[in-house]
Amino acid sequence: MNSYENPLRDSQDRRLPRIAGPCVLVIFGVTGDLSRKKLMPAVYDLANRGLLPPGFGLVGFARRDWADQDFAKVVHDAVKEHARTPFREEVWEQLLEGIRFVSGTFDSDESFERLKKTIVELDTTRATGGNHAFYLSIPPSGFETVMSQLAKHGLVERQPETWNRVVIEKPFGHDLASARELNAVVERLFKPQEVFRIDHYLGKETVQNLLALRFANQMFEPIWNNHYVSHVEITMAEDIGIGGRAGYFDGIGAARDVMQNHLLQLLALTAMEEPTSFEASQLRAEKKKVLAAAHVPTPYDRHTARGQYSAGWQGGEPVIGYLEEDGVPADSGTETYAAIRVDIDNRRWAGVPFYLRTAKRMPRRVTEVALAFKRAPHLPFTATDTEELGTNALVMRIQPDEGVTLRFGAKVPGTQMEIREVSMDFAYGGSFTESSPEAYERLILDVLLGEPPLFPRQEEVELSWQILDPVLEYWASQPGNPEQYLAGTWGPESSFEMVARDGNTWRRP
């Protein structure tokens, strides 16, 4: 049976997409923002692109007292408002036949019995084949209950020829110990290859773009090391504040929220050696190696910085400070700006500091990885000729407007010899307008196809916490709260001092 080769498939035939097998997607926490704005539209977009199987069920589980059609209405509206591809009635009808809603709470046995009944019903009427994916769009505190309920009601029993998979979202714990606990809960029921961790900031598309840039080209790799690179800046800045998410954000902070998963993943992808192939296992092996070689240098007061935004003007609008936000205690010590220096102890990167920073209420929303190069060892010009010349830089812009910028010196036209920086720019949006699928679309498809995810496994999560934990402990041990910075500026004074100590400056993204 396993040796079956589909005669209609041919590796040359790249027009034919892989369509997921029949299955049910169960979403816990389906009434949340994320589910409405991202998950449901992503499911529709997949259906519209013909990538969902004819036998597909979507089950929502939440506390609301809804019937199937109420839920269908919510999905319908969410899809119409947020889907990437145009709305088409026939696609919607195909989807609608498999939409169910189960009203209940996580601790109610009766709700989970009903959930089981619903899934079994779909398995028979829609022939979803006993394949189930559980998407936990809920706070980690609910994991334990949901997992034990799934086990108790026999929802994840292994049958031959069927699969069960689970999707969990960041944060994966709040330190090493809690990450391990969380993992123990999940892995009691699911094998490592059945667990899909999503970091929605870092879509598979972005990862693959980075890999293509580094490893499909001849001209970048030779200079991708400490002979040429002076330092690397990895930035994720948001222009928004915490909005209504005080309950989630306060006590967590920018470092746990973004640095542990997103920025350290970007660091790993930027700094790792070439994998022997692009199989997920090979890629993970290289990422693990580089994360294991990374650490934040001591003393931490010199190589890290944290801050909190205060009231100010952001992009032409007056905004309040973090401590005035709804639900934030007036003496909160949670950082909204975090910057650390990471050193990587290997031959390629020894001596090259990697600066990671993330913050809220920055002047603009931007995520990028910038490699700053050393100055040319000798400049055959007079000092005044090159006064305006900075250093070369290669910037991989991740969002918005994904692309690559190369900065280099050029002569200013005229009779005088004057050299100044110019940029060469490439934008994915300009050269390929086939709009990139959303991170969630790729992820859901990977889950349904059982493609080994490019997303981190537990080892990587633990390695990231090992890098970050000492810094978090140091910050917590400090008297006094993070330094305030004006909303709409590029961060606190200490962050500029931190890089200045190494003779560097942050570039303005």
Next chain:
Amino acid sequence: MIVELKNTTSRAISAALVDAHRGVGSASGLVLTLVIVTGESRFSEVLEAAKASATAHPSRVIVATFDDGSESGLDATVEVGEGLPGDLIVLRLHGDLRHHGDSVCLPLLLPDSPTIVWWPHESPENLATDPIGSLADRRITDAAGCGDPVEALLRRARHHTPGDTDLAWTRLTRWRSLLAAALDQTRTQVTDAVVSAAPDNAPALLLIAWLKARLGVPVTYLPGDLPGVNSVVLSTTEGDISVRRFAEGRALYQVPGQPERTVALRRRPLTDLLTEELGRMDADDVFESAAAQVVTDAGER
């Protein structure tokens, strides 16, 4: 281009800038040159399709039309910006110049990037030796745009060179992926196949040829009442796999041992087809073998 934003924020201004850049387009971001060769008669229809496809793939679009005027000459319109992410050049070749279209197009191709020629309607006998066709890496024809689609497809298949494709093939992608997915699921041996389609339907000929070539079983044709391909039934050792279009955009999908289900299966608009074609620059080997089979089948008849 001028964009006015009232009561706005820095964020909205940044977004408008990015959009505006994209709308104007710069030659460095363009990935391909699309040359469209068409007659004067259906000019506006083709121009619309060209603009739509340019929004999908930023490209330099060159539309070449011919007229038989006695005096040789060249008129051109150049359009940049105005919501187009690329350049649009409309060429009118008069008189004798029609035999030297390549000399006009060659200097206008983007450096290094691939060139695609599309004949939305009638096309020359041999694409690769046609003056303009010889400039291209990929050549796209559309049998459905010709007076006799079946004859046009046969001509295409007989003169196939790697890099040629016909939109008749592109129209089948969704059918083919449903059938392939059905076999992925059932993992059974196909013993026999039946394709039902409107008479003289070029895509149906290709679909039959593809199934024959891939499955190595007899494939029967049945005339159908609906336009295009109506249904495909694959008989397997476990029972029948069938996909039947019963209304515009909708089809019934049946695999052995499972309930019948409705799936979305629409006739795709021209822009979709062109977008899929422009997505790949390498030769389509699977189309080549299906086309070869079409020629064999025609010989048997």
